[in-house]
Amino acid sequence: MLIGEYQHSLDTKGRVNFPAKLREDLGESFILSKGLGDECLFVYSEEEWNKLTEKLNSLPLSKARALQRFLFAGATQVQPDKQGRILIPQNLRDYAGLQKDLVIVGASNRAEIWDQERWNRMCEEVTSDMIAQTMDELDF
Secondary structure (H helix, E strand, O other): OEOOEEEEEEOOOOEEEOOHHHHHHHOOOEEEEEOOOOOOEEEEEHHHHHHHHHHHHHOOHHHHHHHHHHHHHHOEEEOOOOOOEEEOOHHHHHHHOOOOEEEEEEEEOEEEEEEHHHHHHHHHHOOHHHHHHHHHHOOO
16 A cells, blocks of 8 residues: 655656655556646556556446546656656656655555645645545445
């Protein structure tokens, strides 16, 4: 399970030191894609990416094609270098508005990469009532 919140900086070449704990759980290489519903990046292990691919491929093309285009066209496989850095392609940096300061978070079966300012704004929008409502729906 991917958990935790990590602060890192993007270097001038578009690389970020990816947290060691998350690298351990994701494996030697993993997939970066555009986030769904948020202007961030999703990070999947190859195993989770394959599960997502199978689910999308099981849908009728008429329902799946827009999501397939969105996810697969912008996705890339990355492998951390010896220093634990990954290169985030320019198109994904642009999509997520990644500047210098980043937040990398574990989100259960995936990680997410956020621009620090966007992460802070998103966190401010989440209210205790929203969390309570979801917890009620889950019978917590």
